[in-house]
Amino acid sequence: MxxxxxxxxxxxxxxxxxxxxxxxxxxxxxxxxxxxxxxxxxxxxxxxxxxxxxxxxxxxxxxxxxxxxxxxxxxxxxxxxTSLPRGVTRMFSLVCHPTLWSCHGANWLAQVRRSHQGTAFEVWAGLQGDARRWLQSGMSDAALLPEPLSEPGIETREFDTDRIVQVATRPRSRTEWDPSYVYVDYGPAIRAQHAQTWPGEDTAASSYSSPDWALAHLLSEGGSAYLPQSLVADLLTRERLFAVEGAPEFTRRSFLSWRESSEAAFSWLVDGDTGLAAPP
Known part of the structure; x- marks a missing residue:
């Protein structure tokens, strides 16, 4: 064919x-x-x-x-x-969920690259189903996801946890509804927590599947949203954003899943010797 x-x-x-x-x-x-x-x-x-x-x-x-x-x-x-650059001996292929790249994936991969300079890297954006297919078919070696994968031939470990905090573009306390609220869909786990914490029938005027896009919306249009603490820490320090006083927080877990057959070539998948660290 x-x-x-x-x-x-x-x-x-x-x-x-x-x-x-x-x-x-x-x-x-x-x-x-x-x-x-x-x-x-x-x-x-x-x-x-x-x-x-x-x-x-x-x-x-x-x-x-x-x-x-x-x-x-x-x-x-x-x-x-089969066409790796000179000095590079192998290729590592990572699938990263879009909501995890800027907060976790980019920083972690930068550390791995510094420690393993003989390895080339490629990153594909993908959801849970994409990652499952690509790992099973051998197209990718590992996946960074908000939920663990449980499949034959695939191993998983918890990668990190992150606080999801409500922030706004002006100082304010918790309110039952903000007309400028921007909803971010982090997946089933946080979606359930959000619905239980905020049971009102109002619907956000704007919704995003990526916290990066939601953050860009806030900085451009104003409003409030639940965003990862690691993503907005600097903006909170510089008071471009403000933590909403009294608003509950959510906890987001992330997981690294990989093909068992990739362990021999990429030991950091198992032992986490280049685990996540706060950016400088």
């Missing part, structure tokens, strides 16, 4: 149109059509309904989509590992 045919399939799915896919791939539309025909013949199934208006997935197309993404990622991973 030709990898370019699978890449073409994914590009058509993403753009929804053969012409736009051809432009992105810098090939002719007839080349796109030929690659799709070859792929469908190899699989023995029609993957796309093609028309002048665009292209849409068939039922077999939906079934193949996830596998196509895995195949292309595996190919890209293999190419990266």
């Amino acid at each position: 030709n990898i370019s045919a699978i890449q073409t399939f994914l590009t058509v799915v993403r753009t929804g149109n053969l012409n736009r896919a051809a432009e992105q791939l810098n090939v002719t539309q007839s080349a796109v059509t030929a690659r799709l025909d070859t792929l469908e013949q190899s699989l023995g199934a029609r993957l796309l309904i093609r028309s002048r208006k665009g292209a849409s997935l068939t039922k077999p197309g939906y079934a193949f989509l996830e596998q196509a993404e895995v195949i292309v990622r595996s190919w890209e991973n293999a190419r990266a590992r």
Whole structure:
């Protein structure tokens, strides 16, 4: 099966149109059509309904989509590992949940890189389901997530805990509802704590899945939100943000999960010899 045919399939799915896919791939539309025909013949199934208006997935197309993404990622991973820079002997691939990168992942990976200069690193943003697939398929070595992974061949240890505090762009005490409140979705665990602590029926006007985006919103538009203490500590010191007096806090745990087969090459996964430390 030709990898370019699978890449073409994914590009058509993403753009929804053969012409736009051809432009992105810098090939002719007839080349796109030929690659799709070859792929469908190899699989023995029609993957796309093609028309002048665009292209849409068939039922077999939906079934193949996830596998196509895995195949292309595996190919890209293999190419990266076989073309390492001079002086680099191995590649470490990390999946990081978007809400954990700026608070934990970036600092930890910087420490690991300083201690293991013969290792190249790549980082992919992914959610729980993405991390599970990528670790099981061997595309990634480890994942930093808000919940542990429990799968055969995957080990997990608690990575860190963080305080989630309510902050505002002006000094104030706890109130039942702030019209400028920005909701941040940290996942099921904190979502449940938030609903129990704030049972009101009001809905936040703005919601984000990343604390970084919520912080940017606050600094631009004003308001209040629950953000990681480690993310806002400097802004609280400089009084660009203020802790909301009397507001309850939440505790967020993070977990590092990794492939057992990666332990021999990357011992820091198990022993945590480059564990998280506060940034200088």
